[in-house]
Amino acid sequence: MMELDTSLWCYIKDDYASECFPSKEYALNDWLKNRKDKDSNVVAIGHPSFYVPIVEPEIVIESIQWQAECDTCGYSEEKREYLWRVKEKHLHELQGMLTNAFREWQNIYGYGKEMYVVEKPERYVLMPNGEFCRIRKKDVDIHLD
Incomplete structure (x- = not known):
């Protein structure tokens, strides 16, 4: 944005x-x-x-799903189910939380407005x-x- x-x-x-x-x-x-x-x-x-920036929660969740599969070496029966059914309102809430955290981090270390x-x-x-x-x-x- x-x-x-x-x-x-x-x-x-x-x-x-x-x-x-x-x-x-x-x-x-x-x-x-x-x-x-x-x-x-x-x-x-x-x-x-x-x-x-606006942090996209879908991308973060996909990364976590991939990491979970790697960390369990693919042996978990639930590997494809992890964070699979996240509700839209929860995604929206997560987007706000992640975006705010990222912007705060940017401001602390001077990475904003570049x-x-x-x-x-x-x-x-x-x-x-x-x-x-x-x-x-x-x-x-x-x-x-």
């Missing part, structure tokens, strides 16, 4: 999102400072949408006076190179 964070800004550089910045101005200034092509005067900028894309980027042109001006759709189309 993707989660939009409107408090942060990123620019697009070589088809990838830059690091995140606390304001549009910080992002634009970083682009200006770090651009490779000094003749380039157009940048796309927007808010990041972060990937927020993957993101720039949503609905807007294009800006660097004017000769050093200011940025937003390019609207009705303006002349300028391609990002």
Whole structure:
């Protein structure tokens, strides 16, 4: 699942999102400072949408079923019955519990908010006076190179 964070800004550089910045101005200034092509005067900028994982309980249960079969060397009569008839409402409950535990683990060790894309980027042109001006759709189309 993707989660939009409107408090942060990123620019697009070589088809990838830059690091995140606390304001549009910080992002634009970083682009200006770090651009490779000094003749380039157009940048796309927007808010990041972060990937927020949802743990799928069916996959976890399948893994546990496989592990149970391996651990019992396939000698159990009930090997194919282990966690076979889990009710839908219990799967939903397990999904919430596993997802919350995983996200808490991510946050404890700093693994969260590592993957993101720039949503609905807007294009800006660097004017000769050093200011940025937003390019609207009705303006002349300028391609990002």
